[in-house]
Amino acid sequence: MNSLNHLQRDFIDSVFQLDGAATQSILSQLNGTTQLSIKEQFKIYQQSIHDGLTNALQQIYPVCTELVGERYFYSMARKYILSNPSRSPDLTDYGESFSKYIKHHPVITTVPYLSDMAKLEWAYHRAFHAPNETGFNIESIYKYSAEQLTKCIFFLPDSHHFISSHFPIDRIWEMHQTANEDSLEIEKHAGYYFVFRKSYEIHIDRLTKHEYLFLKAVKQNIPFIEIYDQLADETIASKLLVHSLQMGWINHFTPENI
Numbered sequence: 001m002n003s004l005n006h007l008q009r010d011f012i013d014s015v016f017q018l019d020g021a022a023t024q025s026i027l028s029q030l031n032g033t034t035q036l037s038i039k040e041q042f043k044i045y046q047q048s049i050h051d052g053l054t055n056a057l058q059q060i061y062p063v064c065t066e067l068v069g070e071r072y073f074y075s076m077a078r079k080y081i082l083s084n085p086s087r088s089p090d091l092t093d094y095g096e097s098f099s100k101y102i103k104h105h106p107v108i109t110t111v112p113y114l115s116d117m118a119k120l121e122w123a124y125h126r127a128f129h130a131p132n133e134t135g136f137n138i139e140s141i142y143k144y145s146a147e148q149l150t151k152c153i154f155f156l157p158d159s160h161h162f163i164s165s166h167f168p169i170d171r172i173w174e175m176h177q178t179a180n181e182d183s184l185e186i187e188k189h190a191g192y193y194f195v196f197r198k199s200y201e202i203h204i205d206r207l208t209k210h211e212y213l214f215l216k217a218v219k220q221n222i223p224f225i226e227i228y229d230q231l232a233d234e235t236i237a238s239k240l241l242v243h244s245l246q247m248g249w250i251n252h253f254t255p256e257n258i
Contacts, residue, residue, distance in 0.1 A: 014042070016081070049086075050078065058077070060121060061073075063121055068111060076102075098122070102114050113186065119165075121173075123163060127160075127196055134252075150225040153221055154224060155250065156218055156219055159196050160194060162192070162215070163192070164191065166189060167191070192209065192212035193206055214227065214237070214241075215244065218244070
């Protein structure tokens with residue numbers, strides 16, 4: 001490893017307090033000033049990076065912040081940052097594993113749906129920053145017969161995310177988008193959600209189990225006839241295809257197999 005790579009590795013390890021030897025190596029290469037000591041200078045870099053990542057997490061997870069309170073979220077985020085240093089120069093890439101961290105955090109005993117809410121907010125965040133897509137051209141499908149369409153492969157939007165939860169996280173999320181102070185009784189139930197971007201609007205759609213299984217099958221990029229075989233019900237498969245097109249859950253299709 002060349003000296004520059006070694007220096008960069010030591011700097012990252014010392015910023016996130018992963019290696020005491022790395023910190024000593026970095027400090028030995030800095031010069032103090034009459035105003036600041038070597039440790040004080042390094043602390044500025046460290047604090048700046050930690051603050052930037054903390055602010056990024058608060059912007060990505062605003063509902064999670066409200067659910068536990070800003071001070072508690074700040075403390076939780078700081079601990080997450082120490083064990084999960086950023087690996088990308090783009091702040092929009094940071095925080096994907098935050099829901100997994102929450103799942104094993106003591107706060108989950110008092111706010112049991114917090115980890116699932118983090119999954120929803122991450123999906124919203126990634127969908128928001130996804131590239132623009134033109135959307136499905138419904139007229140393009142009319143020139144094919146029903147038999148030909150069974151050989152087509154349909155595709156979900158690139159911005160899509162699937163989420164499953166035993167809590168009504170979509171309703172909890174909606175309540176935090178307004179000043180609505182109505183209470184919501186949180187009851188456990190099996191729920192499926194499809195998050196995607198349509199034009200410039202982010203959709204959080206609750207799915208039935210049939211819709212969830214259908215879209216999961218579509219995600220495999222297999223011909224529609226194979227999806228029908230998986231569902232073992234042509235009527236349901238056809239209705240789900242039409243409904244998915246109407247909802248914007250399917251972005252485009254390819255007739256290459258015809």
